[in-house]
Amino acid sequence: MRDGVQAAAASDRPIAAERTISPPGRALPGRHGGTPMSSHGRTRRITRTAALVAAAAIAAPAGLLAAAGNASAAAPTCRTDQLKASWTDKGTAKSGAPTGEQETAVVELKNSGSETCTLKGQPGVSLTEGRNSETLRNSSDKPEPKPVSLDPGKSTTFTLVFLSEKDEPRQGFTPKTAVVTPPGNKDTVDLPWKWGPVTKQESATHPGNWVGPVGASVDVSSGKEAGKSGPGKVDCGSGRHGLSVRAVTTHGKGACPTAHKVADAYGKALDAKKKPPVTVTVNGAAWKCDEKQGKVNPYQECVSTKERGEKVQLLS
Structure with a gap:
């Protein structure tokens, strides 16, 4: 040299x-x-x-x-056996207190190993109770997944969003276990479920039950229901006969429970062989329901006679 x-x-x-x-x-x-x-x-x-x-x-x-x-030097993916999972108190859900609204439950994943590791994406989550189960979907319109690096002893969180079932037990079930699959893994970890009955949504076109990516916060308050923010069109999951329920609202929060009640009342009227247009009453307010023709498929729509601009749409 x-x-x-x-x-x-x-x-x-x-x-x-x-x-x-x-x-x-x-x-x-x-x-x-x-x-x-x-x-x-x-x-x-x-x-x-x-x-x-x-x-x-x-x-x-x-x-x-x-x-x-x-x-x-790039850290490997965190393995299930080096992660400790637990519930936090950061969500809106309360133990054993069904609300009939969309709630959140937050899970903490802590690196209990001796080496730094990374996580990226949505975990897999299934709620189970005997033969009943509900798999929470992931969706591209949720927060963008970003890699999260976990040093030994450090933790991150992810959020479950679910419809808390209150008035129609036959539309939901009470899970016993949340089966969690961390991103990039096949092995699972079980968490005892403590948030009460859940409305089943697997058959819904726009499910109200879903899971967010690790490291991202999710807010369903002020109308941010089913991943849609603010007043406007809010997808509320499936209702009677498997139809998807959508609230067209100027309020936001609380729209989905009312929308499901309207959809259920209208469904009962149709089951009783009544033909549209039909007027149903929910919480002391009248709703006029009729068939509409969309650009592609027909749908059902109920319009509030009390509050201007409030509608409930039932989509196949």
């Missing part, structure tokens, strides 16, 4: 021009006329180039080794 550097340094010195004296009567012009370069000049120029190439070749492996070191 030292000899190569010295050779490169020596080659940086100016090279003295040499004159070649030709015999009388014979001219040895250079490529463009004039005095040609001697063989010694060409040798020195080749030596200088070779030294520079050698120095560059010696420096290159250091950069490659640094890149390889950075790649090898």
Whole structure:
């Protein structure tokens, strides 16, 4: 290495021009006329180039080794057996207190291992009770998953969103266990369920039960129900006959429970062989329900006669 550097340094010195004296009567012009370069000049120029190439070749492996070191430093995926799962008190759900509204339950995943690891994406979650089960879906319109790095002893959280069943027990069940599969794993961890009855949503086009990615907060208050934010159209999951229930509202929070009551009252009227238009009464307010034709498929719509702009749509 030292000899190569010295050779490169020596080659940086100016090279003295040499004159070649030709015999009388014979001219040895250079490529463009004039005095040609001697063989010694060409040798020195080749030596200088070779030294520079050698120095560059010696420096290159250091950069490659640094890149390889950075790649090898990437933390592996957290394994299920090194994660400790537990409920937190950060969600809206209360133990044993069904509300008939959409609630959240937050799970903490703590790295109980001795090495740093990473998690990214939505966990798999199934709520089970004997033969009954409800698998919470993931959806592309939920918060964008981002990698979360967990040092030993550190933790992250993810959120379950579910419809708390209160008035129609036949539409739901009370899970005993939440079976959690951390992202990037096949093994599961069980958590005892303590949040009361859940409305079944697996057959819904726009389910009200879903799971968010690790490291992302989810807020269903102020109308952020089923992943849709603010006043407007709120997908409330499935209702009677498996139809998807949608609230068109100016309020937001509380729209889904009312929408399900309207949908259920309208469904009972249809079951009684009544033909649209039908007027149903929910919470002392009248709703006029009728069939509508969408751009592709027909649907049912109930319009409040008490509050302007409040509607409930039933979609197949």
